[in-house]
Amino acid sequence: xxxxxxxxxxxxxxxxxxxxxxxxxxxxxxxxxxxxxxxxxxxxxxxxxxxxxx
Amino acid sequence: xxxxxxxxxxxxxxxxxxxxxxxxxxxxxxxxxxxxxxxxxxxxxxxxxxxxxxxxxxxxxxxxxxxxxxxxxxxxxxxxxxxxxxxxxxxxxxxxxxxxxxxxxxxxxxxxxxxxxxxxxxxxxxxxxxxxxxxxxxxxxxxxxxxxxxxxxxxxxxxxxxxxxxxxxxxxxxxxxxxxxxxxxxxxxxxxxxxxxxxxxxxxxxxxxxxxxxxxxxxxxxxxxxxxxxxx
Amino acid sequence: xxxxxxxxxxxxxxxxxxxxxxxxxxxxxxxxxxxxxxxxxxxxxxxxxxxxxxxxxxxxxxxxxxxxxxxxxxxxxxxxxxxxxxxxxxxxxxxxxxxxxxxxxxxxxxxxxxxxxxxxxxxxxxxxxxxxxxxxxxxxxxxxxxxxxxxxxxxxxxxxxxxxxxxxxxxxxxxxxxxxxxxxxxxxxxxxxxxxxxxxxxxxxxxxxxxxxxxxxxxxxxxxxxxxxxxxxxxxxxxxxxxxxxxxxx
Numbered sequence: 001x002x003x004x005x006x007x008x009x010x011x012x013x014x015x016x017x018x019x020x021x022x023x024x025x026x027x028x029x030x031x032x033x034x035x036x037x038x039x040x041x042x043x044x045x046x047x048x049x050x051x052x053x054x
Numbered sequence: 055x056x057x058x059x060x061x062x063x064x065x066x067x068x069x070x071x072x073x074x075x076x077x078x079x080x081x082x083x084x085x086x087x088x089x090x091x092x093x094x095x096x097x098x099x100x101x102x103x104x105x106x107x108x109x110x111x112x113x114x115x116x117x118x119x120x121x122x123x124x125x126x127x128x129x130x131x132x133x134x135x136x137x138x139x140x141x142x143x144x145x146x147x148x149x150x151x152x153x154x155x156x157x158x159x160x161x162x163x164x165x166x167x168x169x170x171x172x173x174x175x176x177x178x179x180x181x182x183x184x185x186x187x188x189x190x191x192x193x194x195x196x197x198x199x200x201x202x203x204x205x206x207x208x209x210x211x212x213x214x215x216x217x218x219x220x221x222x223x224x225x226x227x228x229x230x231x232x233x234x235x236x237x238x239x240x241x242x243x244x245x246x247x248x249x250x251x252x253x254x255x256x257x258x259x260x261x262x263x264x265x266x267x268x269x270x271x272x273x274x275x276x277x278x279x280x281x282x283x284x285x286x
Numbered sequence: 287x288x289x290x291x292x293x294x295x296x297x298x299x300x301x302x303x304x305x306x307x308x309x310x311x312x313x314x315x316x317x318x319x320x321x322x323x324x325x326x327x328x329x330x331x332x333x334x335x336x337x338x339x340x341x342x343x344x345x346x347x348x349x350x351x352x353x354x355x356x357x358x359x360x361x362x363x364x365x366x367x368x369x370x371x372x373x374x375x376x377x378x379x380x381x382x383x384x385x386x387x388x389x390x391x392x393x394x395x396x397x398x399x400x401x402x403x404x405x406x407x408x409x410x411x412x413x414x415x416x417x418x419x420x421x422x423x424x425x426x427x428x429x430x431x432x433x434x435x436x437x438x439x440x441x442x443x444x445x446x447x448x449x450x451x452x453x454x455x456x457x458x459x460x461x462x463x464x465x466x467x468x469x470x471x472x473x474x475x476x477x478x479x480x481x482x483x484x485x486x487x488x489x490x491x492x493x494x495x496x497x498x499x500x501x502x503x504x505x506x507x508x509x510x511x512x513x514x515x516x517x518x519x520x521x522x523x524x525x526x527x528x529x530x531x532x533x534x535x536x
């Protein structure tokens with residue numbers, strides 16, 4: 001098992017590449033969801049505000 | 055009779071009118087023309103001071119330094135390509151004129167080259183001599199710089215048209231144009247280096263000429279479209 | 287045919303349709319990537335020259351491929367938006383740019399990590415692929431900077447579309463010139479063209495990764511386009527009904 005993880009002494013490079021890829025992909029997903037939520041929220045408050053004005 | 059001639063929308067008349075006007079303006083305000091030249095000379099001075107004065111080092115880095123300095127200098131003057139016209143309202147006149155707009159934007163780019171590019175090409179031998187360049191290399195450098203600065207004026211006119219009226223200025227323009235200008239830099243500087251090493255230079259010169267032709271045909275249309283968009 | 291496109295390009299219809307597609311894309315992408323990762327890391331044999339370091343190919347190549355793909359998507363949809371004035375395609379272009387920039391960054395970073403054991407350096411200017419990826423990243427930055435600098439959204443759409451098209455014309459020229467430039471030095475490329483044929487046990491995980499990344503990218507892109515559409519249509523009736531379903535007056 002340890003031998004497999006070591007990747008023939010290239011473990012640090014291989015695992016950091018895959019780890020970085022995972023981090024960036026997850027960050028893209030989270031950022032996308034957060035942005036959608038905040039835009040949805042902003043649009044909602046705007047419409048509510050306009051509604052109460054009229 | 056005179057009116058009849060004036061009312062004829064001859065494509066070349068509009069072109070030459072724009073070029074003549076821009077050159078006259080530059081003549082009246084020589085600072086616009088001289089500042090990029092001083093900038094070019096100063097950047098070229100910075101490199102020997104930073105890198106060291108040995109002859110081999112200078113001869114090795116000379117082509118690259120001259121090209122980077124030329125690229126930055128022509129970029130510096132691009133920001134004002136449409137800016138003064140935008141401020142005094144003559145840009146609206148260009149947009150409203152019956153002349154085909156791409157022809158007028160081509161005229162703007164050509165006059166920018168005559169004002170900013172050509173003087174740079176003419177001054178470059180002085181810089182090249184201080185970098186110990188032999189005469190043949192200087193000839194190749196001037197040919198590549200002529201095509202290169204022409205391409206940069208055309209390419210830059212697109213960027214200038216996109217950013218006209220925005221207060222972000224040169225930094226944004228550089229960000230837009232520099233990545234696109236890299237082929238010109240690569241072929242220009244490498245061709246001069248190859249000339250310095252007595253290699254064949256025709257490939258690089260042909261590429262630069264071809265790139266310049268491509269830009270001559272495409273850039274005026276992109277610039278015209280960009281101008282219409284920024285002035286809606 | 288045309289009515290299909292017309293319907294697809296209508297914002298509320300797209301907003302609902304995209305929401306249906308995203309989970310499928312995400313699941314497909316996840317399955318492919320999971321298979322590709324496990325097979326690529328543990329079952330594919332080590333390269334006879336590069337040892338286990340070659341396994342970085344399984345994230346590097348898909349990222350690099352998608353960085354180009356994203357620019358293509360961006361330029362094509364920007365062009366469609368410019369010519370046929372379809373608002374949705376401008377939203378696609380706007381959503382594709384930051385994703386493309388992230389995948390370009392990923393390709394650069396993994397390429398650099400790969401280069402460290404192979405070339406003994408984090409950055410090798412002699413490698414044309416890495417250098418063109420770097421220029422690609424600058425192109426994305428320029429596009430996003432122009433978009434951010436223009437306040438009027440309609441104007442930002444059109445101006446950045448012109449820039450994307452000019453960039454698309456220039457990308458092949460940039461690649462060609464970078465290739466030419468590095469061919470003058472000693473070339474130091476990771477993937478040798480015309481080299482020994484890649485084994486199928488190495489190739490299948492790579493193909494799976496490319497498919498998987500494409501699906502994941504599709505899901506991410508659709509999600510971002512939905513956000514763009516929602517924001518751009520914030521003054522419309524359907525968004526009103528969407529955010530206030532109970533109080534809606536139909």
